Structure formats: C-alpha cells, structure tokens
Amino acid sequence: MLKVIERRYISYVVLIALLGSLLLMGGCQQTAVETSTPDEAVQARTIVDQAGREVTLPLEVNRVISTWRPCTFLVYAVGGQEKLVGVDIGSTKAPFTTAVYPEIADLAQVGDKKSGINVEEVVAANPDVVFVWSGKDSENLINQLEQQKIPAVVLIPESADQMREATLLIGEIMGCSPQAEKILKYYDDTLALVAEKLKEVPESERKKVFLAGADGFLSSCGTDFYQHYLIEQSGGINVAAELTGGWQEVSAEQVVSWNPDVIILDPYCKDKPEDAVKMNPGLKAITAVQAGSVHNFPSVGQWTFPIPQSAMGVLWLSEKLYPDLYEDLDVAAEADKYYKDFFGVTYSDIVNSASANADK
Amino acid sequence: MPINSSANRRNAIRMVLAGLAVLGIFCLSMFIGRYHIEAGRLVQLLTTAPDAWLDHPDTSVFYYIRLPRIIMAGIVGAGLSAAGALFQGMFRNPLVSPDILGVSSGCCLGAALGIIISGQVGMAYLVPLLAFIVGIIAMFLAYGIAKISPGDQVVMLILAGIVVGGFFEAALSFIKYTADPYEDLPAIVFWIMGGFFRANWSVVLNLLIGVLPCLLLLHLLAWKINILSLGDEEAGSLGINVKVFRFLLLCLATFMVAGCVSVSGTIGWVGLVVPHIARLLSGADHRYVMPMSMLVGAGFVMLMDNLARGLTSAEIPISILTAAVGTPFFAYLLIKGRGQAWK
Numbered sequence: 001m002l003k004v005i006e007r008r009y010i011s012y013v014v015l016i017a018l019l020g021s022l023l024l025m026g027g028c029q030q031t032a033v034e035t036s037t038p039d040e041a042v043q044a045r046t047i048v049d050q051a052g053r054e055v056t057l058p059l060e061v062n063r064v065i066s067t068w069r070p071c072t073f074l075v076y077a078v079g080g081q082e083k084l085v086g087v088d089i090g091s092t093k094a095p096f097t098t099a100v101y102p103e104i105a106d107l108a109q110v111g112d113k114k115s116g117i118n119v120e121e122v123v124a125a126n127p128d129v130v131f132v133w134s135g136k137d138s139e140n141l142i143n144q145l146e147q148q149k150i151p152a153v154v155l156i157p158e159s160a161d162q163m164r165e166a167t168l169l170i171g172e173i174m175g176c177s178p179q180a181e182k183i184l185k186y187y188d189d190t191l192a193l194v195a196e197k198l199k200e201v202p203e204s205e206r207k208k209v210f211l212a213g214a215d216g217f218l219s220s221c222g223t224d225f226y227q228h229y230l231i232e233q234s235g236g237i238n239v240a241a242e243l244t245g246g247w248q249e250v251s252a253e254q255v256v257s258w259n260p261d262v263i264i265l266d267p268y269c270k271d272k273p274e275d276a277v278k279m280n281p282g283l284k285a286i287t288a289v290q291a292g293s294v295h296n297f298p299s300v301g302q303w304t305f306p307i308p309q310s311a312m313g314v315l316w317l318s319e320k321l322y323p324d325l326y327e328d329l330d331v332a333a334e335a336d337k338y339y340k341d342f343f344g345v346t347y348s349d350i351v352n353s354a355s356a357n358a359d360k
Numbered sequence: 361m362p363i364n365s366s367a368n369r370r371n372a373i374r375m376v377l378a379g380l381a382v383l384g385i386f387c388l389s390m391f392i393g394r395y396h397i398e399a400g401r402l403v404q405l406l407t408t409a410p411d412a413w414l415d416h417p418d419t420s421v422f423y424y425i426r427l428p429r430i431i432m433a434g435i436v437g438a439g440l441s442a443a444g445a446l447f448q449g450m451f452r453n454p455l456v457s458p459d460i461l462g463v464s465s466g467c468c469l470g471a472a473l474g475i476i477i478s479g480q481v482g483m484a485y486l487v488p489l490l491a492f493i494v495g496i497i498a499m500f501l502a503y504g505i506a507k508i509s510p511g512d513q514v515v516m517l518i519l520a521g522i523v524v525g526g527f528f529e530a531a532l533s534f535i536k537y538t539a540d541p542y543e544d545l546p547a548i549v550f551w552i553m554g555g556f557f558r559a560n561w562s563v564v565l566n567l568l569i570g571v572l573p574c575l576l577l578l579h580l581l582a583w584k585i586n587i588l589s590l591g592d593e594e595a596g597s598l599g600i601n602v603k604v605f606r607f608l609l610l611c612l613a614t615f616m617v618a619g620c621v622s623v624s625g626t627i628g629w630v631g632l633v634v635p636h637i638a639r640l641l642s643g644a645d646h647r648y649v650m651p652m653s654m655l656v657g658a659g660f661v662m663l664m665d666n667l668a669r670g671l672t673s674a675e676i677p678i679s680i681l682t683a684a685v686g687t688p689f690f691a692y693l694l695i696k697g698r699g700q701a702w703k
Contacts, residue, residue, distance in 0.1 A: 089674050111674040113546055116557050120395040121673045123421050136475050137547040139484045140558050147424040147560075148417065158542050224541060246541025 047173065050166060051134050051154035058128050061174055065127040066091075068113045070305045071155055074167055075131075076100060076343065077183050077308045078176040086125040088112040095354030096301045100343045119144045129173060131155050160229055163306040183308045183342055190311040191233055194318045197325045198235040207321045209236035210260035210288065214268035215247045217276035218255065222248075226306040227266065234317035236262065252280040262321055263288040267299035295320050300351050301339075312338060312347075371648045374641055378655040382434070385659045389430045392670045395421045429559035433665040434658040435567045436556070436620040437630055441657025442578050443613040444631030445638060445649050449589045450609060451514050458617045458631035460518060461610070462525035466498025467491040467621040469528045472535045472548045487551065488563075488622040495618030498524050503610060513592065513603070554625030555678045556665050563623050574616040575654055581609065582650040589646070627661070628679040629686035634660055636693055660685075 043059050065086035066072040072091040075081060081101040086108040091097050097104050108125045111117035113133060119141065122130060130145055132138045134156045142152045153173065157166035164184055171180025209231050213219040221227055222243030231238045239258035240250065263286070265273060273294045277283045288294055297304060303313030312335050319326040335347040391399055397418050405419050443458035451460075459465065473494070474487035505520035506513060532552075539545040584605060587595045595602050617631075634657040635649065641656070642648035664681045 109673045114550070115553075115677060116550060116555065116675045118394055118669060118673060118675050119425050119557070120393045120421055120669065123417055123425075124395040126417075135543055135547045135550070136478060136484070136487075137550050140560075144425060144560070148420055245538060246545060 047153070047169070049153045050156040050162065050169065053154060055129075055151050055153050057151050057153075057173060061128045063125070063127045063129075064174060065110055065122055065125060065130045067110060067117055067130065067132050069094075069302070070157060070307055071131050071133070071166075072097065073302055073305055073307045073309065074155070074157060074163075074170055075174070077167060077180070078171040078174060079179040079342070080170065080174040080176045083174055085127055086110045086122060089115070094302075095350055095357070096343075099345050099350040099353050117141050119148075123148050123150065129153055131170070157306045158226065160226075160306065163226075163308070167308055179342070186338070186342075187308040187311040190315055194233065194235070194314055198318070198322070200325065201235060201322060207236050207261040208239050208258065209321070210239050210255060210258060210263045212263060212265045212269045212271065212273075212276070213247045214266055215249060217265070217269060217271035217273065218252060218280075219247050219249050219269075221246055226310070227304050230304060230310060230313055230317060231264075233314045234321055236317065236321050252282055256282055256285055259286055260288050261291070262293040262295070264317065264320070265294070265296045267297050267302070267304060293320075298351075300354050301347065367643070371642050371645075375648070375651060375655070378641070378652060378659070382655050382659040382662075385662050386430060386434065389433075389662050389666050390422070390426065392666045393421075393426050394670060394673060395426075397422055424560065428561050428564045429556045429665065429669070430662060431564050432559040432567060432624065433556045433662045435564070435571055436624045436627065437634075437657040437659070437661025438575060438654040439567075439571045439616045439620040439657075440627065440631040441634035441638070441653040441660075442575055442650060443617045444657075445635035445646070445653040446578060446585060446609060446613050447631075448635050449585045449646050449649070450606060451518060452589055452591065453514075453518070454636070455632075456518070458613065459525065459626070461502045461521035461614065462498040462523075462528055463495045463614055463617045464621050464626050465525040465528035465532070467495035467618055468552050468626060469498075469532045469535070470494025471551045471622070471625075472532055472539075475544055475547045475551065476535065476539060491622035492618045494528075495621060496614060498528055499610065499614040499618075503607065513606075551625055553677050553679065554627045555668065555675060556624055557669075557675060558623060567619065567623065570619040571616050574612050574619075577612055578609075578616075579650050579654075582646040585609070585646040585650070626679065627682060629682045629690075630657055630661055633686040633690050636690065640693070 044056050045059055046054055046056050049055055062083055063085045064075065064080065064083045066075050066084060066088060068088045069091055072084070072087050073096070075084060076097065081097070081104065084101075084104065084107060087097075087104060087110070089109045089112045092105050092107060092109055108121050110121045110125070113135065116137075117132075122145065127150060130150055130152045132141055132145075132152050132154055134154045138154070142154070145152045153169070155166045155169065157163040164187075167180050167184055168177070171177040211220050211227055211231065213221055213227075220240035220243060222238070222241050222245075224244060225246060228238050228241060239255075239260050240248075243250070263273065265271075273289075277289060283289055297313070298316060301309055301312065303310050303316065312331075315329075315331050315334060319329070319331045332348065337346075339345055339347040339350065390402065391397070395417070401418060402422065405422075440458055444456075447456045447458055447460055448454055468491070470490040470493060471487050474490035477490075478484065478486045502517065502520040502524040505523065506516040509516045509520070536545060536548055539548060584600065587598055587600055588602065588606065588609075590598075592602050621627075635653045637660075638649050638652035638656050642652045661678075661682070664678055664685065667681050668676045668678045
C-alpha cells in the first residue's frame, strides 16, 4: 500500500521539482536585470508620447511596427510606409495600403486590438519602435516590450486634435516631419474651405444626418466617435448625437422620429439600405428614404478614421449634403489629385484595383 | 469499491506515463513560438550561468515571454481541470464545470470593474485583484442562497450558481453597455476572451503560491470526494459531516478557479472535458481521477497554447482552440458510451 501511495506522488514530485527549479532561476534572473544598464544610450533621444510617458528612442528609426489599423494609416499619411516591418492583421490586404506599398503584403502581421499582439512575433521583426494604442490592456504589452528593450510609443488618435498630435509625433519619430506637416496643412485647409462654403447655409437649413453604423443599419453613434465630428464638419446635424458609448443599437421608431434628411452608411455597415427598408417598412416615412438620399460612405481609404485622409471624407460628405455648393469642385478629381500627390497613386486606381481583386 | 492491487498498479503506471507526457509537452513547448530560437542554442544557454543570458533577444524572449507563459498555461490547465473533477464528483453530475457556481462570471465582472476604475497606466494590478475577489463573492452568494433554500442541497447549489452567474453576467453586460468605447470596452472584451499573453514571472509566482497548495490539498482529500459522491445520506452514514466538508471543498476549488481565471480570463471547456478524459484513463476513483485530471489538464492547455501563439503570426484566442478540440472529443465520448464511469 505504501509503495502505491509513493508512486502516486511521483508525478507530483517531478512537477513540483521542475516548477521549483524554474522559480529559483526566476529569482536569480530578476536580480540580474536590475544590475544591467543600457549602454547604447549614446545615440538616443527622448520623446513624450500621448500617454505622457517619456520614451527613449534611437536617433534614426528605420524599423517600425504599427499594431492597429488607424495607426498604420497614419504611418502612411506621413509617408513612412517603407519603414514598416510589422503591421496589424488585415492591413496587408487593405486596398489602400497594398496599392500604395505592395511590399506590405509580406510583412509580419503582429495582431490587432481585438485578438491581442503576439509579442514573440514583434521581437522577431526586430523593430526600433512599436506604436501601441492606449487601451487599458496595452500596459501589459508595453511592459513586455520594455523587458525586451523595445521602446513602445502610445498613440491616442481619437479626436481631431489628438490625431494632429499623433501625426506630428509619428512624423518626428520616423524622420518624416515635412510630409506630416504638409498633409495636416491640407487637412486644415480642406476643413476651412468646407467651413467657408457652409457659411451660405443658415443653421435652420442644415441637413439632418443619420449614420448607419458598424453594428447594422439600425445602429449609430453619438458625440464620442470621430464620425460625429466628420458629420459636423461637413455641415450636417448628427441626429444620434445624444447616444454615448460608441456604436449603439437604435429602434426603427427612433430613426423615424429623428426623420433624417440624409442617411449615410458607414463603410463597416454590412446591411444594404434596401433590405433595411424591406424589413421595416415604417422607415419609408423618413424624408431621406423618400427623397432617395441614402449613400454608402466610400469604403476604400478609411475616410471615417481619425487620420488626415479623413479630409476627403469631409469633402465627400459635404458634397452629398449640399451638392449646390460644390458645383465648381469635382470631389472625385480632387481625391485623385490628393492621393497622387501624397501617395503616388490616384484614388480611382486604388478603387479599381480593389474591385478587380474582389472580382477575382 | 474493490481495492485491487493490479488495478492500483495499472493506475500508478498510467500516472507516471501521464507525468512523463506532461514533461515532454513542457519541453516541446519551449521550442514553439513565433520567435525562432535554435534548439542547440537554447540547450547551450540553459546550461550556462544565468547572468550571461539576458543581453541577447533569443534568451530574453525565452525567459521573459515564453517560459512564464508555458508554466502559467500548465498551472491554469491543472487548476481548472482539478476543480472540474471535484465539482463533477461532488455534484454527481457529468455536465458540471468549474464555473457552475458563477465564479467565472464573477471574475469577469470584477475584471470589468477593475478596468473601469483603473487609470491610464500603473493600476493594472487592480484588474486581477478585483476579478479574484468578485469571483469569490459570487461563490459565497450562490452558497448562501442554496443554504437558506429548502430542498436538496446539491440541486439548490447548482440552481443558485446559475442564478448568481446570470445576475453577474447581466451586470457585466450593463457595464459593457455604458463603458467608454475607446478605452474601456475593447479592454473588457479582450480581457474576457482569455489567454496567456499576460504571463510574466510575478503572475506565475502568484499562481504557484495560490494554486499549487490547493492542488495538493485536493489530491490529499480525494478519498473524501469518493465518499461525497455516494450521496449525502450515505456519506453522512459513513461518519462525514457532509455540509462542512462540502463547504470546505467548494472554498478550495473556488479559490483555485478564481485565481486561475483572474489572471487568464475565461478559458472554456477545459474544466468540463478534461475530467472525463481523466476518468477514461483511471476509472472513477477520485484518488486517481484528481491527479490524472491535473496532469491531463496541464498537458492539454500547454498544447493548445502552443497552437495559440505559434500557429499564426497573430494570437489565436485560446478558447476557440480548447472548444474546437474539446467539443469533438466530448461528442466522441458520448457516442462511444464512455459515460460508464457514471453508471
């Protein structure tokens, strides 16, 4: 009997001994970390990221990892795409990113906000800096990267001001400040141009806009999302402004009572407007449906992201709301010129290559 | 229950084999990951003095990221599986899993509260702490409700657990509904998804201190679970204070499950399926089911985590993998009529 009991414990003893020895190694190692000092601080500079953290970076940054989509688009905005060595999942296939810089398809996909970041993949790409978001779950990632002596820069491009700050910061870090300033100037000039045109429209005649959101036709967002800012800058009134907490479901009755003049479908809205009206015939009472003012927001280029390229989104939306104001301006041609100037490819070429890929 | 020395002998051999298999999986795991470390280099490094280690990414990746993660996966797997075996035995119900008393729901609610309360940086410890505390509260609530309800205590406990779990899930949904969509909501959703990417040495240390003694105690008390699984009346007639003893075991298991879930998030199917595999390997006697569950659980979760972090360049959520492997296996057990251990 005694022998049997002893045997039962063999597995335990093995397991505990193993774990114990590893733990001891852990103790030794941690003291070793504290005594080691970084000696490559000669060629370094310190910047303050958007979370207020001081980060030491090499003077020249040549290998960059972006961990989520809007940030990848910001890196493109400042013209730093060729320095990317790792990106979020999906950016390797997005029409804009691949058309401008096809080599992105071969980069490591390190993860994204939804499924997390694979730290080993990040280390394997040997980056000079990693851009991370400021969600509360990123602290763990930042600590892990610090242990690997990889600097992490927190970016919070959510509001327009934060987006400007983030663009300039990325430009500074990557040595792309001139293009960062240039593309922000275009952004500001475009918004100013639209605001100038909108002076002709009195407050009482401003169009009411319903943005059908990412959670389906009957979802929308309030003031806390960038889309709200886009609608306002375009001269529209967001009927769902009272919503809080990002995308929220709304009832068909609510949309009817808001009675928007124009309905815009977010690029991430999966529903078709015809289907939504078929399912809820009550929606036919809405002015926008009767007048046929239902538009799909262009899906290529992510113009609803908080990125400088969203200037094109404001231009597009404002033209849809007040076509009379834009008789002298061809928005499609302007988009082509903008993309040709900043990214070397016209917007229609990107759209065409996207639909060609979709047909394949 | 006939005590038969050849059966004991067979079980002992299987236990040793399972232990060796876990050891093998552990060693294999060291070589799996997106950062390529040559086997020879790893062996060479493991045999040299630690202070020569950290300067190279090979070793710092291995030491700070991979190793704690493997150990964490092993401990969490063992903990959830042992708790599952205990609950299934104690409640005499093959469909029970460790979250039956609302512990996991409580942990998720606690973590969500922690995420909302904690500031931008530097308060991350709040999240696992609150997850742990609220997970324990959930169990005590369920136990309290069952205690003051008339009727069969086992049935009442399960019902009360469902009630508490449902309520905590509603509270969680409410928090998600009102949470800040940029900062808090993605973090909450991400936390609940579960995984071992938060592994570091302090997490491993906490787990070792908190969970390992529970595992040992459960193993030592396994023969009493045998008696409890006979039913309240028979157990009572054998001279066991059923209520006190059940409460103690519940506390032990809850402590362990809350400890695991508070650092890894919810990981599905392990606590339900692994005890069945263990029973398949070692019969119905909890003195064997318990350690076998721990070994199989540790090995299973370590293997699944190897896939989670090594298969694609991004992380695959571990619950997808445990469910994708666990459910077909469970179906196989059902079809093959392997529930015989349940008579």
